[in-house]
Each structure stands twice: as C-alpha cells, then as structure tokens.
Amino acid sequence: xxxxxxxxENYSQKPAFYGGGRRISRPELSTSGFINVGLETxxxxxxxxxxxxxxxxxxxxxxxxxxxxVLAMANKTIFRIDLxxxxxPDEIEIPVSDKTAGVKIHQLFLDPFGNHLLVxxxxxxxxxxxxxxxxxxxxxxxxxxxxxxxHVLTAVAWNLHNKDNGTGPILFGTSKGLIFETELTLGDxxxxxxxxxxxxxxxxxxxxxxxxxxxxxxYPNSDTDYFVLATTPNRLYQFLGKTLLGAEPPxxxxxxxxxxxxTMRFYELPCDLEYSQxxxxxxxxxxxxxxxxxxxxxxxxxxxxxxSGKLGKDSVTKDTGLIYYPDEDARVRPIAxxxxxxxxxxxFQDRLKVICLLNEEMVFLDIFAEIHGKMVGLVKDIVxxxxxxYSERAVFTYIITNEARNVWQIYLDKGDxxxxxxxxxxxxxxxxxxxxxxxxxxxxxxxxxxxxxxxxKTQASFEQVSLKFLAIEETMxxxxxxxxxxxxxxxxxxxxxxxxxxxxxxxxxNQLGILRDTGDKISEKYTAxxxxxxxxxxxxxxxxxxxxxxxxxxxLISSHGDQETLIHVAFLMKDYERLISYQIDNRNFCEALKIxxxxxxxxxxxxxxxxxxxxxxxxxxxxxxxxxxRLNPTKLIPALLQCDQGKNxxxxxxxxxxxxxxxxxxxxxxxxxxxxxxxxxxxLDSEKLMTYLTLQGQDPVYICYDLKYALRVCSEYKHVxxxxxxxxxMGLYEEAVDLALKVDVQLAKQNADRPEDDDELRKKLWLxxxxxxxxEENNIKKAMEFLKECNLIKIExxxxxxxxxxxxxxFKEAICSSLKxxxxxxxxxxxxxxxxxxxxxxxxxxxxxxxxxxxxxxxIHFLN
Numbered sequence: 001x002x003x004x005x006x007x008x009e010n011y012s013q014k015p016a017f018y019g020g021g022r023r024i025s026r027p028e029l030s031t032s033g034f035i036n037v038g039l040e041t042x043x044x045x046x047x048x049x050x051x052x053x054x055x056x057x058x059x060x061x062x063x064x065x066x067x068x069x070v071l072a073m074a075n076k077t078i079f080r081i082d083l084x085x086x087x088x089p090d091e092i093e094i095p096v097s098d099k100t101a102g103v104k105i106h107q108l109f110l111d112p113f114g115n116h117l118l119v120x121x122x123x124x125x126x127x128x129x130x131x132x133x134x135x136x137x138x139x140x141x142x143x144x145x146x147x148x149x150x151h152v153l154t155a156v157a158w159n160l161h162n163k164d165n166g167t168g169p170i171l172f173g174t175s176k177g178l179i180f181e182t183e184l185t186l187g188d189x190x191x192x193x194x195x196x197x198x199x200x201x202x203x204x205x206x207x208x209x210x211x212x213x214x215x216x217x218x219y220p221n222s223d224t225d226y227f228v229l230a231t232t233p234n235r236l237y238q239f240l241g242k243t244l245l246g247a248e249p250p251x252x253x254x255x256x257x258x259x260x261x262x263t264m265r266f267y268e269l270p271c272d273l274e275y276s277q278x279x280x281x282x283x284x285x286x287x288x289x290x291x292x293x294x295x296x297x298x299x300x301x302x303x304x305x306x307x308s309g310k311l312g313k314d315s316v317t318k319d320t321g322l323i324y325y326p327d328e329d330a331r332v333r334p335i336a337x338x339x340x341x342x343x344x345x346x347x348f349q350d351r352l353k354v355i356c357l358l359n360e361e362m363v364f365l366d367i368f369a370e371i372h373g374k375m376v377g378l379v380k381d382i383v384x385x386x387x388x389x390y391s392e393r394a395v396f397t398y399i400i401t402n403e404a405r406n407v408w409q410i411y412l413d414k415g416d417x418x419x420x421x422x423x424x425x426x427x428x429x430x431x432x433x434x435x436x437x438x439x440x441x442x443x444x445x446x447x448x449x450x451x452x453x454x455x456x457k458t459q460a461s462f463e464q465v466s467l468k469f470l471a472i473e474e475t476m477x478x479x480x481x482x483x484x485x486x487x488x489x490x491x492x493x494x495x496x497x498x499x500x501x502x503x504x505x506x507x508x509x510n511q512l513g514i515l516r517d518t519g520d521k522i523s524e525k526y527t528a529x530x531x532x533x534x535x536x537x538x539x540x541x542x543x544x545x546x547x548x549x550x551x552x553x554x555x556l557i558s559s560h561g562d563q564e565t566l567i568h569v570a571f572l573m574k575d576y577e578r579l580i581s582y583q584i585d586n587r588n589f590c591e592a593l594k595i596x597x598x599x600x601x602x603x604x605x606x607x608x609x610x611x612x613x614x615x616x617x618x619x620x621x622x623x624x625x626x627x628x629x630r631l632n633p634t635k636l637i638p639a640l641l642q643c644d645q646g647k648n649x650x651x652x653x654x655x656x657x658x659x660x661x662x663x664x665x666x667x668x669x670x671x672x673x674x675x676x677x678x679x680x681x682x683x684l685d686s687e688k689l690m691t692y693l694t695l696q697g698q699d700p701v702y703i704c705y706d707l708k709y710a711l712r713v714c715s716e717y718k719h720v721x722x723x724x725x726x727x728x729x730m731g732l733y734e735e736a737v738d739l740a741l742k743v744d745v746q747l748a749k750q751n752a753d754r755p756e757d758d759d760e761l762r763k764k765l766w767l768x769x770x771x772x773x774x775x776e777e778n779n780i781k782k783a784m785e786f787l788k789e790c791n792l793i794k795i796e797x798x799x800x801x802x803x804x805x806x807x808x809x810x811f812k813e814a815i816c817s818s819l820k821x822x823x824x825x826x827x828x829x830x831x832x833x834x835x836x837x838x839x840x841x842x843x844x845x846x847x848x849x850x851x852x853x854x855x856x857x858x859x860i861h862f863l864n
Contacts, residue, residue: 043401046354046364051395053086055079059376061108062390066383068114068137069395072105078119078135092140094119094133103129109156112285112382116167116184118145120153122175132172134197136165136186147182147201148172157216157228160286161245169251171204173211173230179204181250202250205239207232208261213278213294216252219307220288227307227316228255229292231278234271236294236301237264238315265314269322273297279339280305285383292317293344293357295337299324300344302357323360336378338387340400342407347378347389358410412437432459443468448477456484479507486541494548501545502556508533509560533565537572546573554578576601580608589615597623602631609639617654625661633662633673640676649684656680656688663704674705682717689714693725698754703729721747728754737765741772748772 057073064070064083071079080090094105106122115137123129130152133142155173166185173179183199209232219225228239241255276296280289293302303320311318323344325334336347343363346353352375354364368375373392380387387398404423408430411420417438424431436458442451448469455465462485469478486500512533515526536542546553546569557566563582570579576599583592589612596604605627612620620639624631640655659677662668681689693710696703707730714722720743727736728751740748752765 043399044364045401045403045405046366047399047401048366048389048396049399051086051397053081053395055393055395058373058392059390059395060105062377062379062388062395063108063110063117064379064381064386064388065110065112066114066381068110069388070108070110070117071390071395072108072119076105078108080117080135090140092135092142094121095142103131106130106152107154109153109158111158111167112160114383116158118153118156122152134184134186139186143186143197145182145184145198146196147180147198151176151178151180155211155214155230157214159216159245160218166199169245169249171214171216171228171252173214175210177207177209177211177232179206179211179214179230179256181252183249200249202253204250204253205256205259206261207235207237209233209235210274212276215278215280215289217280217288217307219309225309226252226255228252229278229280229316231276231294233274233276234269234296236267236278236317238266238317240313240316267301267317267320269296269298269301271297273333277337279337279344279380281339281341282382283341291339291341291357293337293339295334295346297333298322300337300346300355302339302344323355323357326362335375338378338380340387340403342403345378345387345398347375349374351375352378352389356410358407359413363406408434415441436460448472448474449480452477452481453484456481456488475507475511479504482507483536486539489541491541491544494545497541497545498549498552501542502549502552504536505553505556508536509557509562509565512562512565513560534568537569543572550575550578574599576604577607580604584608584611587615590619593619593623597626600627600630602627602635605631606635606639609636613639613651613654617651621654621658624658629666633659633666633668634670637672637676652680652684656684669704671704671706675709678705678710679713682713682719682722686717686719686722689719689722690725693722696729698725698729700729700731724751727751733761733765734768737768741769745769745773 053071055071055073057075057077059071060074061072062070067083069081069083071081073079076094076096078092078094080092082088102124103121106120109118109120110116117135117137119133119135119142121129121131121133130148130150132145132148132151132153134145135142151172152175153172154175157171157173159168159170161168167183169181169183171179171181181200181202181204184197185199186197207230211230211232213229213231215229217227219227224242224244226241226243228237230237230239239255239259241258243251243254245251273296276294278292278294281291281293282289288307289305290307291302292305293300300323301320302323303317305316306318307316332348332350334346334348338345342357344355344357346355350368350370352364352366352368353362355361356363368391372394375389375391378387378389385400387400389396389398408420408424408427411417411423412434417434420434421431421438424434435454439451439454439458439460442448442454452465452469452474465481466478469475469481482500482504486497486504489497489500491497508529511529512526515521515523515529520526537546550573553569554566557569567579567582570576570582576595579595580592583589583595592608593612593616596608605624609620609624624636636658640651640658656677659673659680662673663677678689678692681692696705700707707726711723711726711730714726720739724736724740724743724747727733727739733751733755736751736754737748740751748769749766752762752769755761755765
C-alpha cells in the first residue's frame, strides 16, 4: 500500500493541457469515412516512477548513460549500477590521503555509452587540491588524471566515435575557462612506459570564465567538418572548423585556430547565476543534434541546430528565442534542464516543470515530497532517451508517452498548416481538422481552387462545401472539389461515385455548351476544356461508372445535344452497338461499316447487316469477304432474304458473290448456303446453275445442296436440263431420260449410260431413246446408229419400233452385220465345245489312271 507521501506525489503530478486547459481528444477515423469521437483515455504524457534504490548516504551527483547509472554520495562513495540488473551495484570508494582529505566530488561525467567515467574533485583551498579520477567500465579502481591536477573539471565534450578502452580525442572545460584536448586510455601501447593515463594533453582555447557545458559534434555526411558549443554562466560560444580524427594529436586544435577572445563572436545573456547548462537534442546518439536549449539566469534560450552549413562559418544555431521563467519562479532558481523534441524539462528544488518549446506553455507540473530531500539534479540518457531526476534520497524516472500528441494543435493555432499536417499523419481526426481549417482559410482568401482540393480531403459536409462554391458560382473550384472527392472514394461506394460522376459531367457539358453557343468552339479554351473533359472520362472509376449507368449518361449527354461527346463516350466504352446505330440513324452507312470492319465483332455484323445490305450491298459484301472465317455465313442469310424479292438486282448479284466466296474459297459445305446459292442461280443465271450442278457431280454423298429442294426450284424456273442432272443424281435415270428426250436426245443418251452396273436398265433406257427417235422423229438412220453406240441393243430389239411399210434396205446392212456376228459367235461356241470335250476326255483318263495306282498299292500292302 502506498504511503501518504507517495499518494501526495501522485496527486501532485499535474498535467497541463494545450489551449488553456483543453483536453485534446483522439478519435479514430473509420473505414467508412465517419469519425468516432471520444474523450482521450490514453496514458498521461508524463508519468513519474520512483526507482527501487536506497542510497546509503546523501546523493550528491548522478549520471546515466546507456542504462548505466552512477551515483556519488556525500561520503565520497560511488555506486555504479546496471539498470537492467539493479540488485548488484558496484561500490567504489574515492581514495583519500592527507593531501586529499578536504576534497569533495564536484561533478561526474560519463560518456554516452557508459564506458568511461570521470570524477571531478575540488578542494577546500580552491583548485589547489583539485583533480580528476578516471574509471573504466569493467574496473573498480580509479586512476588519477595527473595532467588535471590543480584544475576543476566542469565540462566534458565526449567523442561519439570512442573505443571501449579509450576515449578518443575529447575536450575538457575547467572552472577557469580553459579548454584542453586530451585522450584517456588504459593499457594502450602509446602510454606503455608512462604512469599517466593521458595519451596527450593540450590547451586549445581560453574563454576566461567558468565553462559550464561543452559539446563536440560532427556534421552529417562529412568526415572532416566539426563544431563545438561551449557555455559559461552568461555566454554561448560556437567553434566551427575542419579536422580529421585520425591525424596526429592534438586533433581538435584546428577547430579553435581561427578564433581568439578579441575577435570571436558569442551570444551573451544577463545572468545573476554562477552556473548555466546547455542541452542538445538528437534523435539517436549517432545523429547530429537538431535542437538546443541553454538554461541561464535570464531564462531558457532555445533554437534549432542547422548542420547543413548554410548558416555560414560562424554559427550552427537558428530560430532562437528566450523563454522567461514564470513570475512565481523568480525567487526559485532552476537547478537543471534537459531537452526533448518539443519540450524543455526544468528542475527546481521542490518541483519539476515541463514547458512546450512551441508555445512556451507549461504542460506538466510535478511537486516532490519533502521526505526525499531537496532535488539535486536532472539527467537524460541520450542512448535510451529516458529522463531521470534525483534528490538527496531518491531517484525517479519519467515515462514519456507520445510527446508529440498535441503538437499538431499548436502549429494549427499558429497557422503553420504544413507542420500541423506533418504531426497529424498518425491521427486521421487531427489531420482532418487541420485540412478543414486550412481549406476555410484559403476560401476566405478567395483561393478557391486550392480550397476545393483541400476540402475534398476532409470529412467536411459534402453538401455544405458544394453549396459554398455554388453560391459564389465557382464552377471550376466545384469541379476540382468533386474530382478530388471522387478520387478518395472506394470502388464499392457506387452510389456516391455515380452521383459525383454525373454531376461533374453536367458541369463540363454546361461549360462546353456555353462556349459553343458563344461561337468559341474553335478557340484554345474550348480545346483545352474538351481535352480535360475527355481525360476525366478515361479515369478508371469514371469508365466503370458509365459502364454501369450507360442509359443515364447517354441521356445526359443527349439532353445537351453534344453529339461529339456522345460518340467519344461510346467509343471509350467500346459501345459499338450504339455507335453503329447512331451512324445508321444519320444514314452514314459507310461510317457504320468502318466501325464494323475495325472492331470485328461478329454479333454486330449479324445484327446490322440487313440494314446495311439494303443501302450499300457492294461495300457490305466486301467487308463480309474481308472477315473470312470470322463470320458464320448461315447467320448472314437473314440479311440476304430481301434479295429474293427481286427489287434490287445489285443486292442479288452481291449475294451471289458472297456465297460463291463461301463455297469456292472457304470450301463451305453447309446445305443452306448451297441451297441459297442454287436458288439465286436458278433465278438469275442458268449458265452458272448448270456449271454449279456439273461441278457438284452425281454422287449424293458429296453433293452439298438438297436434291429435292433443287429439283423443286429448277422445276419452278423451268430449267429442264438442270432437272435432268438432278434426277440423275437422285438415281432416277428413267425420269432423267424421259425429261431429257423432251429437249435434247444427246442429253438423254448421256444419262442412259449413267447406270454402269445395271445393263438391263441401260438397255431399257437406250430402247426408250431409240423408240423416241423412231416414232417421234421418224429417223430410222439415226436409230440404227444406236446399234453402234450401245452394244446392248440388237437389230431385233428395235425392229418392233419400225412401221410396217419400212423396206429392208434401211436395215439390210444392220441385219447382215447382226447375222455375221451371230456366225462368229456360233464359231466361238463350237470351238469352246470342242475344247470342253477334249478336256473331259483327258480328265476321265487321269481318273482311271489314279484308280489303277490305288488298287496296285492295296494289293502290295495285302501281300506284305
């Protein structure tokens, strides 16, 4: 349970807030764009914790570096503590002799990494018995710095590039104002035969007054440029120059060579204190410092450190100012100070105050209980960034949580929007407040375009902002606001996107319409505006929106009569159907064909070819042919049905041209295509019809048209010869011959020979022809010639067709030829019979001989 003093201390830690005690809330910005506002319940910015240390004597001095804490007691005992393991401290006693009996510990100095400790001793008789003791990290015995005898060490400028067993070149400041350069080491070859720990010792400057602080730092991105800051109770000195740490000692002497007490510049403040303290802020121990604060009797002198070299050769400080102590602190002088990025922490005997460097307001007050004794000092571990305060009997640390949490508000109040925005990056609500206030200021300054773009990044009411710009007729600014707002919307917020896109399009269309009405369509202003509009339309969110709301967008554009934009949007959306419809509606058929040809969408060909075929058949068929196999000819048949009406011969001719391309070039076998082509041939070109039927052949397996349909069409248009070919292809040879005899006997004879495997049918067909020639033409001579053309017909086959009055003279030759053939045939039969008789006799003889051999073999076998 906490005792009454601890409870008092907790109560005494009073945080102050920026802006006259306003508590700054930290709401969060949700993904939906709405802000959830609530009171800040985070930890306080500064919170004190008492370390569990029980010093055995009164604490006089303390330093902390790299989690290594060193305490000096009034009894000249030193405790060295590893804060990661505070239970096992090292106790080191200062060696005391008769000569040093009256000395006391004046100050402790520990390098940033906690390796090298310097104990400054001062005597009762001024500086006569003063000295400096040196203690290495892992040792428990101090060694004196013999060169420092008679000097009170008051300040040390450490070298951040030192080694574990050596300090590297460092600077000492004394109570007399002397600045020495030295290097301390133990076990180094350079002082192997010397009892001194100083590798070398050199006075480099004299400021003629007690030196209270020394800092040595290297410029970033340079190995040779350095600066030194030194303070006395009332003066701040700056030394800038070049040196190289690897050079022969004294290394740092060159930094001071260009200065002397008569000509050098310094900053001086009136002071009634015998001490001052300089503190620098650097983000990490290896970074160049960026801020400085100098505690003096007059106040806190603070500013920035510019390590870029732009300030010239005499200074590294800029943006400096003086924070005066409050009236209530006029009687109580500050003891110590340390510096944070945005705050200075000032320690008094009974309290600790945190002052904001940006607005000089106190943000935290901590009053200490008297039970811990007077407060002695305040130190900062520049490696870990932790702050420690110590009294005569206790050590405290301060937990700092989000030091920059309210910085944005301070910059905002000052009108420094860039800095306010930078410090609001991790807090969407604060960032929104900064941008909103800046947008309002820009609006009031009539910088409407900048204001609009910034408003779009805020959560300010969309309707109110829009009305603000509408009320003053700032169309351009409103467009910028809407465009930026559109950019910030997520893809799933389709309703808001649709509303903003259509609104922006309306604004553009209005502007373009005004320019057209005033005759400025060919002006640069119109061209620039149309280019800007088209660029807007090409944005991904806009194209997606138009794709989802095509009718709304087209109706909007049409209401403004802007056909040029309508065509552009259709092209942009690849809405070729609307483009083609537009061109056809305006009777620009060739333009419609160009669109079809360019984008090669088969479905659009099928959809619009009927209209185009009526208006420009030749060009339409030409584009069909150019598409080759990309188009399905059967789907184009509806576009050609009108060709059957007989009203436009050119359409029919172009239809034939396309189907001939399909059949002859593409080798299309589709029956409907062939039927259509055949019907066009039957209607328009009988010669091509016969050629086509001939090329198709007589084998039904390979014929592509429908035989029955072809027969019906050819019969309808009275193409008898074509019908004969079709009958023959169907295997109806008798019908083919019968029909052929009506027009051409020669055609009949060609078809009579087609059934090659059926002699009986061939003979029958030839007899039909012979009968037709004898009875219809009464041409006996021609009929007799059939006997030579067909070997299946004899004279006796056609004799019944002749009339009774015909004399034998007309066919005597044929009868004689027939009888001669019969005789020849009888002779051949006789020869064949003779040959057969002889062959039979030979066979009987062979049979008899075979029987005889068989009987003989059986008899021999029986005897054995």
